[in-house]
Amino acid sequence: MSTGTLLAIIIPAAVVIALIALAVALNTRRRSRLRDRFGPEYDRTVDDAGSKRAAEHDLDAREKRHASLDIHPLSSGTRDRYAQEWSGVQEEFVDRPQDAVHDADQLVTALMRERGYPTEGYEQQMRDLSVEHGRTLEHYRAAHEINALSGSSQRATTEQLRGAMVHYRALFDELLSNGDQPGPSRA
Numbered sequence: 001m002s003t004g005t006l007l008a009i010i011i012p013a014a015v016v017i018a019l020i021a022l023a024v025a026l027n028t029r030r031r032s033r034l035r036d037r038f039g040p041e042y043d044r045t046v047d048d049a050g051s052k053r054a055a056e057h058d059l060d061a062r063e064k065r066h067a068s069l070d071i072h073p074l075s076s077g078t079r080d081r082y083a084q085e086w087s088g089v090q091e092e093f094v095d096r097p098q099d100a101v102h103d104a105d106q107l108v109t110a111l112m113r114e115r116g117y118p119t120e121g122y123e124q125q126m127r128d129l130s131v132e133h134g135r136t137l138e139h140y141r142a143a144h145e146i147n148a149l150s151g152s153s154q155r156a157t158t159e160q161l162r163g164a165m166v167h168y169r170a171l172f173d174e175l176l177s178n179g180d181q182p183g184p185s186r187a
Helices: 003-038 040-049 052-068 076-095 097-115 122-133 137-150 158-180
Strands: none
Touching: 003 040, 003 052, 003 122, 040 052, 040 137, 052 122, 076 097, 076 158, 097 122, 097 137, 097 158, 122 137, 122 158, 137 158
16 A cells, blocks of 8 residues: 555544544533533433433523523612511511411512513523522422422421521522622623
8 A cells, every 4th residue: 555545544534533532522521511500400401301412402502591681680789678588588487487488489589580580480490590500409499399398288397398498598699699790601
């Protein structure tokens, strides 16, 4: 075999291998970025979607939708007002824990709306929040589940209701504290 023939085989093969390596590296970087951004929500989405490729497509779509939303900071007066309202809800827990959990849910929803998140439909709320709040989203799910339980024929225990308040507080604090600064994707 002549040198020219060998080069005609080796060079295209090397180019193909380099392109495959580049594609793998870019995919690995994208996957790592999505894992960092979404935290535990990444794995949950992979489980729900059945494959990493489908999950990553879904997470990319969430990011695109989130970028189109008008998520905005809160004024210091608005943050103070919400903090006072939260204190009132916590005080209410002593005498009426079930009502306090319901009010905590409504207050978190109002805070989402104030920040610019759409609040129609629980599943869409979860998808929209997952982009910047993926690490605290499990708290919101747990609180929502307990709140739904307390409104059904079953009754949540006082300890479960207390747990719901703690879970709501995690997302509430994050929404409140991130209200005056951009999230990690907006730097």
